[in-house]
Amino acid sequence: MKIIVCLKQVPKNDSILRISETGDWIQDRDLTYEINESDAYALEEALQLKEKHGGEVIALSLGPARVQSVIKEALARGADRGLHLEDPAFDKLDAFGIGAVIAAAAKTEQFDLLLTGLQSDDFGFAQTGVVAAELLGAPHATIVMAVEVAEGSMRVKRELESGYFQWVTLPSPAVLTIQSGINTLRYATLKGIMAAKKKEIKKLDAAALGLDSNVLAPKQQIRRVYFPQKTKLTEMLEGSPSEVAAKLLDRLANEARVF
Amino acid sequence: MASGILVFIEHVDGKINRASYEAVRAAQLLGAEIGQTASAVIFGESVSDAAAEVASRKLERVYTVENQWLKSYTADGYAQAFRQVIEQLQPTLVLLCHTYEVRDFAPKLAAALNRAFIGDCIGYKVEDGAPVFTRQVFQGKLSADVVAVGDAPHFASFQIGSFRGEECEAGAAEVSAISVNLDADIIRQQPEERFKEAKAAVDLTQAPLIVSVGRGIKEEKNIEIVRKLAEALGAEIAASRPICDNEWLPMDRQIGSSGQTVSPKLYLAVGISGAIQHLVGMKGARTIVAINKDPEAPIFEVADYGIVGDLFEIVPALTAEAEKRKR
Ligand SMILES: Cc1cc2nc3c(=O)[nH]c(=O)nc-3n(C[C@H](O)[C@H](O)[C@H](O)COP(=O)(O)OP(=O)(O)OC[C@H]3O[C@@H](n4cnc5c(N)ncnc54)[C@H](O)[C@@H]3O)c2cc1C
């Protein structure tokens, strides 16, 4: 089976965020990046499915030149080749736009399965995979915690709220959005890193994908970003570690009366 | 002649998801500000009782959409039926609550109509007569004010807890039926029964004291220092999702929307950032303490006491102090 897995490169989880001069996003200089958390699990799922059923895993990422490092990481872990979607027109896309570009790229491959993470850690749209499915005319399932592949179809376990789950069967080709924790991640080996050097990364831009500015026109726009106002009165305890420890235990015993 | 707000009512076998009333409340408030009336729509095979319940809220109308192919939820069935409803009613705005079900079908519906879906909002403002939606980015570290661009209808969903469902104004809405054309061919997902995994071995809901550890702990072996603190305080140990995903602690110690919901006397969060999916599981705790090296971490917004610093220094100091006081 042919599996495309979408990997987004996001600022490292513990980055110090500074708002940009234009006030509508963050400053991106001095940031370091990593693979979006749920996407790492989507990649692992793709690799495990390939190991079980044979086929090919294609690592796809949309973004500027720096996102090649995410594709290379995927190739080192065992993906077979990469697709890098890059164009100045892709710079400030919303979920619909990213979904449209990914759908257009997926169309150039006869895929059986398109995997995405369930949500990006920066924008957090929680939409891209589902939008791509709609534009591809493919069925989808979200928040997936297990995948069983059969001939021409698959049975997947969806996480629902309050501890419930549900198995759903759908025909392939299909789009699944993967939840973190579905499997145990592997890391790249030295051998994998060496092998990755010979693997192909194909670049596709808007023209190659036949996308015009109409499709990429934003449907939602950020007016401003800001640090949330605090609503609760938090008492911040200061001092050396042993001083704050004593202060906290005093407060818990005498003010909050938890002991 | 597009007008009005349409609110999606979610239910399982006629039992309404309480979160839907939060969306109704949002529609009542926003509608009053922008001069639009609000109606609601509910999909299923037979939903008249549920519709009657919703109709006791102040709404223009409650629409029922009954069809055998809507008996159980599927993304294909709901998106197709909803699309036909929107074509008939032509609302300007569709409001939903950001549940797992809405996450599953709303992006598809909006994409099919070539429209904006602004998801997981925590509130709205009105600027120049039009709604501006506030949503969290970077897992709650920043807020973004977002506007829809292009033609109506626009779609927006609100994070659970953003509005108070019990504050809905009462009323007596008219219930009317809308019919849609669906057939077996368009529905590609075949859902099975919902189920729960075997019962959790540890029940944290009754624990009076909880010390909870997040990814700030860095490595599995470091969990030990938090376990020592829990022991010194006589508390249960719990964790955020990534810790359980990594199998550093078992799944049944996970707190949050996909773990347990707890309300202990003390919840001490160590190296946890405070993403909304974690907060929903613990913000009912009576006293919340957060230890985090990032003064901007969202966890401090719900904390009663905060300590900004390195957990690897503070946790051992706390353990030593707690042990000293026991003697
Ligand atoms: C559908 C869905 C369901 C989810 N369900 C859940 C759920 O049930 N429960 C849950 O927890 N999450 C859940 N999540 C994940 C959630 O969105 C967050 O990703 C997760 O809660 C983050 O965990 P964390 O705070 O431990 O890690 P991070 O966000 O990585 O935070 C680590 C924190 O540690 C701090 N830190 C680092 N080093 C130190 C140090 N030396 N000293 C002090 N502090 C330090 C950092 O400043 C940071 O704030 C869900 C997500 C989705 C999309």
Ligand SMILES: Nc1ncnc2c1ncn2[C@@H]1O[C@H](COP(=O)(O)O)[C@@H](O)[C@H]1O
């Ligand atoms: N720029 C991108 N490149 C590759 N995949 C992406 C990109 N943006 C989003 N995705 C995928 O879509 C998922 C959901 O993202 P979002 O809709 O932004 O929450 C992510 O987990 C990724 O798998």
